[in-house]
Amino acid sequence: MKLPVKISQPLLLTAILFINIACQNGDPIPENIPEFITKVVLTFSPEGSGSIIKVTATDPDGGGVQDIKVDGPINLLKNNNYTLSLALINELYKPGDDDYDVTEAIKKEGEEHQFFFSFSEGAFSSPIGAGNIKDYSSAIVGSINYLDKDLEGLPIGIETSWITSNTGVSSKSFRVLLKHQPAIKSSSSTSTDGESDLDILFELNVN
Amino acid sequence: MPSLVAQDNCKLTVIGKVLDESKNPLPGATVFITELNLGKVTDQNGVYTFSDLCGGNYIFEIKFLGFESQRVSIQLIKSENLETILHEEDRILTEIVISDHRDPVEKTSTFGALSGKALEDVRGKSLGESLQSITGVTTIQSGPAIFKPVIHGVHSQRILILNNGVRQEGQQWGAEHAPEIDPFIASNLVVVKDAGALKYGTDALGGVVIVLPAELPTDQQIGGQMQVIGSSNGRAGVMSGMLEGGISKHTGWGWRIQGTAKRSGDLHTRDYNLSNTGYEELNYSASTGYHKEGKGVEFYYSHFNTTIGILRGSVVGSSEDLVNALESEPPQNTKPFSYQIDQPRQSVTHDLLKLTSHLRKGINLFHVQYGLQINNRKEFDLRRGELAAFPALGYKLYTNTIDTEWERTEGKSHIRSIGFNGMIQDNNKIDGTQNIPFIPNYVSYSVGLFWVEKFSKGLWDWEMGARYDFKYYDIVGFDYKNELYRSNLNFNNVSASVAGTFKINANSSLTTSLGSSWRPPSVSELYSLGTHQSAAAIEYGLMLDKLTNEVLVASEVKLNVEQAVKWVSTYQIHKGKFSAEISGYLNYIFNYIYLRPKGVTISTRGVFPYFRYTQSDASFLGADFSLGYAPRKNLNLMSKISLLRAKDESNDDYLIFIPSNRYEVSMRYDIPNLESWMNPYLEIREKFVSKQNRAPRVISLRQIIDAKEKGDDLLENDYQNFDFVDSPNGYFLTSLSAGISRSMGKSKMDIRVTADNLTNTAYREYTNRLRYYADDIGRNISIALKYIF
Numbered sequence: 001m002k003l004p005v006k007i008s009q010p011l012l013l014t015a016i017l018f019i020n021i022a023c024q025n026g027d028p029i030p031e032n033i034p035e036f037i038t039k040v041v042l043t044f045s046p047e048g049s050g051s052i053i054k055v056t057a058t059d060p061d062g063g064g065v066q067d068i069k070v071d072g073p074i075n076l077l078k079n080n081n082y083t084l085s086l087a088l089i090n091e092l093y094k095p096g097d098d099d100y101d102v103t104e105a106i107k108k109e110g111e112e113h114q115f116f117f118s119f120s121e122g123a124f125s126s127p128i129g130a131g132n133i134k135d136y137s138s139a140i141v142g143s144i145n146y147l148d149k150d151l152e153g154l155p156i157g158i159e160t161s162w163i164t165s166n167t168g169v170s171s172k173s174f175r176v177l178l179k180h181q182p183a184i185k186s187s188s189s190t191s192t193d194g195e196s197d198l199d200i201l202f203e204l205n206v207n
Numbered sequence: 208m209p210s211l212v213a214q215d216n217c218k219l220t221v222i223g224k225v226l227d228e229s230k231n232p233l234p235g236a237t238v239f240i241t242e243l244n245l246g247k248v249t250d251q252n253g254v255y256t257f258s259d260l261c262g263g264n265y266i267f268e269i270k271f272l273g274f275e276s277q278r279v280s281i282q283l284i285k286s287e288n289l290e291t292i293l294h295e296e297d298r299i300l301t302e303i304v305i306s307d308h309r310d311p312v313e314k315t316s317t318f319g320a321l322s323g324k325a326l327e328d329v330r331g332k333s334l335g336e337s338l339q340s341i342t343g344v345t346t347i348q349s350g351p352a353i354f355k356p357v358i359h360g361v362h363s364q365r366i367l368i369l370n371n372g373v374r375q376e377g378q379q380w381g382a383e384h385a386p387e388i389d390p391f392i393a394s395n396l397v398v399v400k401d402a403g404a405l406k407y408g409t410d411a412l413g414g415v416v417i418v419l420p421a422e423l424p425t426d427q428q429i430g431g432q433m434q435v436i437g438s439s440n441g442r443a444g445v446m447s448g449m450l451e452g453g454i455s456k457h458t459g460w461g462w463r464i465q466g467t468a469k470r471s472g473d474l475h476t477r478d479y480n481l482s483n484t485g486y487e488e489l490n491y492s493a494s495t496g497y498h499k500e501g502k503g504v505e506f507y508y509s510h511f512n513t514t515i516g517i518l519r520g521s522v523v524g525s526s527e528d529l530v531n532a533l534e535s536e537p538p539q540n541t542k543p544f545s546y547q548i549d550q551p552r553q554s555v556t557h558d559l560l561k562l563t564s565h566l567r568k569g570i571n572l573f574h575v576q577y578g579l580q581i582n583n584r585k586e587f588d589l590r591r592g593e594l595a596a597f598p599a600l601g602y603k604l605y606t607n608t609i610d611t612e613w614e615r616t617e618g619k620s621h622i623r624s625i626g627f628n629g630m631i632q633d634n635n636k637i638d639g640t641q642n643i644p645f646i647p648n649y650v651s652y653s654v655g656l657f658w659v660e661k662f663s664k665g666l667w668d669w670e671m672g673a674r675y676d677f678k679y680y681d682i683v684g685f686d687y688k689n690e691l692y693r694s695n696l697n698f699n700n701v702s703a704s705v706a707g708t709f710k711i712n713a714n715s716s717l718t719t720s721l722g723s724s725w726r727p728p729s730v731s732e733l734y735s736l737g738t739h740q741s742a743a744a745i746e747y748g749l750m751l752d753k754l755t756n757e758v759l760v761a762s763e764v765k766l767n768v769e770q771a772v773k774w775v776s777t778y779q780i781h782k783g784k785f786s787a788e789i790s791g792y793l794n795y796i797f798n799y800i801y802l803r804p805k806g807v808t809i810s811t812r813g814v815f816p817y818f819r820y821t822q823s824d825a826s827f828l829g830a831d832f833s834l835g836y837a838p839r840k841n842l843n844l845m846s847k848i849s850l851l852r853a854k855d856e857s858n859d860d861y862l863i864f865i866p867s868n869r870y871e872v873s874m875r876y877d878i879p880n881l882e883s884w885m886n887p888y889l890e891i892r893e894k895f896v897s898k899q900n901r902a903p904r905v906i907s908l909r910q911i912i913d914a915k916e917k918g919d920d921l922l923e924n925d926y927q928n929f930d931f932v933d934s935p936n937g938y939f940l941t942s943l944s945a946g947i948s949r950s951m952g953k954s955k956m957d958i959r960v961t962a963d964n965l966t967n968t969a970y971r972e973y974t975n976r977l978r979y980y981a982d983d984i985g986r987n988i989s990i991a992l993k994y995i996f
Contacts, residue, residue, distance in 0.1 A: 027683060
């Protein structure tokens with residue numbers, strides 16, 4: 001009795017397949033990493049007196065173990081009008097590259113993003129209160145003076161307006177939170193909806 | 208030689224039927240006429256036919272995995288019909304498949320099997336979920352559709368899965384990665400619970416899962432089956448069909464084609480919908496083979512394809528998000544029922560091509576098998592704008608395996624096996640994820656040699672053996688700066704095991720085994736970097752520097768392989784109305800690799816706890832009990848108990864996600880037949896799962912975040928394991944099932960109705976990652992129809 005397929009044939013086939021599949025190609029292609037945010041710059045531009053205040057938070061190692069570094073507290077003057085502009089930067093790219101300035105992408109995809117802010121009470125006379133970042137359980141949300149809007153007419157928050165208080169504060173906190181809210185952002189969505197793309201705590205002095 | 212009574216009449220036919228105790232047919236059973244060296248496999252109706260037999264005395268040997276074999280003497284004078292009823296066994300002490308084929312399970316193993324009726328009861332469920340009905344087997348779950356099997360508390364890369372004889376090589380490096388296998392291909396699902404599976408390579412530290420299809424038919428007639436299952440929870444449907452037969456004029460050739468389609472929408476708990484937990488599956492396989500008198504060849508191809516939604520409310524971008532998600536009930540963004548599967552989701556395909564052949568020459572049996580597997584995994588997350596269309600993570604894994612074995616019958620009760628296993632793997636990232644790859648690309652080469660002796664002496668059956676394996680990794684990946692690195696590593700070690708079964712008397716036996724098995728660290732344990740699907744934690748591999756995250760030079764790092772020493776002993780008794788099986792085990796794993804909390808970091812997305820893969824010694828000590836009592840012929844009472852305690856011995860700490868103790872009682876009542884309505888039955892099952900009290904301490908994320916914002920790192924100098932929330936309370940679940948069969952000439956219809964979580968209890972299971980966000984699923988009523996022809 002002869003075997004329909006010789007034992008040797010699968011063996012040969014096996015050897016051929018082994019060689020074919022084990023062949024290694026060259027180096028893998030590096031990925032673009034457009035979602036990385038390695039640096040955040042807060043720029044407070046005064047309307048009246050005082051100079052422009054710039055505070056930068058830098059992540060030294062991306063997903064690594066080192067904490068982000070903030071180059072000092074936010075020092076604002078009492079009773080003054082400021083416009084806050086946010087710049088989100090991906091330093092894996094060079095200045096001028098499309099993906100270097102993440103702020104542009106956020107602006108373009110404004111319908112699914114919103115910035116939220118919280119701060120110590122008494123720091124600002126407008127907005128008053130403690131900002132619009134809330135805990136899951138709390139219902140009270142303050143307001144923010146948003147200066148920009150997405151295509152649906154909802155706020156984004158790359159540009160916001162602030163009036164510091166008369167009394168001032170020292171060594172208080174100022175938190176900036178960016179939420180990704182695809183198909184969630186609405187006139188009633190809050191800081192607990194969606195996923196955090198950015199969440200940084202700064203120290204704030206108003207004097 | 209048979210004494211020939213009517214030598215002139217060689218036109219006799221034996222048509223036989225093989226049934227289980229409740230008269231259900233057993234397809235795929237083998238029937239062997241010892242005197243003629245002639246074998247047949249039963250079709251979907253449990254029927255086999257031998258034609259052109261001469262008159263005489265024959266011994267028919269009837270075998271089916273999970274059942275006691277039977278030898279039937281026949282004096283053949285005229286054509287006959289033969290009905291054989293096989294009796295179920297939790298453990299089988301006899302050889303299982305036709306002698307030419309590899310035995311998937313050794314006599315001396317402690318194992319549990321699902322076949323026949325027990326397998327029918329879990330049809331439609333995934334592989335991991337199906338295996339849960341075996342004592343000592345649990346699952347690690349990620350939501351309602353992702354089940355990873357856990358054997359005696361050990362899982363993932365410490366369990367070897369043999370899919371139709373081939374080592375399953377999927378992407379098992381995530382807790383949310385389920386085995387890529389359609390359980391509908393199997394006529395038997397077997398779990399070997401000792402560490403002695405020496406023939407299949409490394410990694411069997413916890414045990415082996417064997418997915419075994421029925422033997423291919425050798426008859427010409429075409430048979431098959433069609434199964435439809437509908438479930439209320441998820442409004443899910445499953446359809447599975449199979450067709451098989453022989454090839455006319457080519458005796459010995461058989462073929463089978465098979466396919467399964469599944470679809471489920473969102474599942475729901477007692478109180479709310481679980482948005483985006485639907486899934487889809489489409490699988491098919493084809494095989495053909497030739498089997499005759501000591502030789503055979505088989506080709507097998509299978510394709511597995513699934514898309515699984517991940518609960519929308521479990522998506523978190525930061526620890527603050529996770530705090531919200533933990534507190535939110537119902538989960539965030541819960542919407543009404545839908546079949547839609549959005550981001551986050553995973554889509555996985557697995558292809559397997561297998562060629563196998565065997566040849567018997569006298570006392571020697573040679574076996575060669577080649578397998579090619581292509582595993583393709585893509586995970587989609589909620590991402591900014593157009594990026595949502597790209598997988599956040601994607602890998603393609605090619606695996607080539609070659610297994611050869613030379614089995615030599617040295618004497619009446621002594622078999623020696625010597626073999627070689629080779630494997631080449633190639634893992635490549637799918638380009639275009641626009642993320643730093645979580646694990647690197649690699650090529651790995653493995654070779655192994657084994658030597659196993661099996662023999663019987665007096666009342667003892669023994670098996671002992673050893674194997675040596677070598678593994679080499681060639682790695683190329685990207686570090687945290689997205690810069691390319693290269694690395695080479697190699698590992699080698701020895702495994703060994705000795706096992707014996709003692710037949711105490713006709714009713715009872717004692718099996719004991721001591722085995723040592725090892726595995727090299729996987730590439731994910733070595734080089735993982737970052738976060739992945741739904742985990743608000745950063746993970747770092749063993750090969751990354753603790754301060755700088757730089758990839759370490761391989762030659763400068765002292766790495767140990769994981770090595771398990773597992774002892775299992777099982778006492779089994781069947782006496783009249785009673786049956787019992789009691790197992791005790793201790794698995795001590797040296798250099799056990801797992802993620803331990805190591806600190807808290809502040810990134811641009813806020814505060815994150817981070818975990819590093821570390822090595823420490825771990826122990827798993829437990830016992831399984833299964834007791835049966837049949838006070839009347841048609842009434843069966845069953846009780847199962849699984850106890851386990853696991854520990855990190857080096858750090859005197861509890862491990863996370865260890866299954867808690869569980870207890871089950873069931874009662875089955877077989878109702879007498881009503882004309883052509885056959886085998887009606889009613890079964891009720893009550894399961895109690897206790898709270899896991901041996902769980903790591905609880906530190907809430909709020910505590911971690913608040914402390915870090917004040918400049919304190921709660922984990923920095925205290926590496927004890929922790930969990931974000933307390934382990935959930937214990938729970939009771941009731942399930943009810945009823946079934947009936949109707950025969951219609953040659954074909955047969957089975958109807959089965961099952962209600963799981965009958966009382967619609969709201970509960971959470973400690974080993975289900977869904978517990979952080981939502982309750983487990985509520986009542987589910989399913990109806991299954993099976994048509995066999």
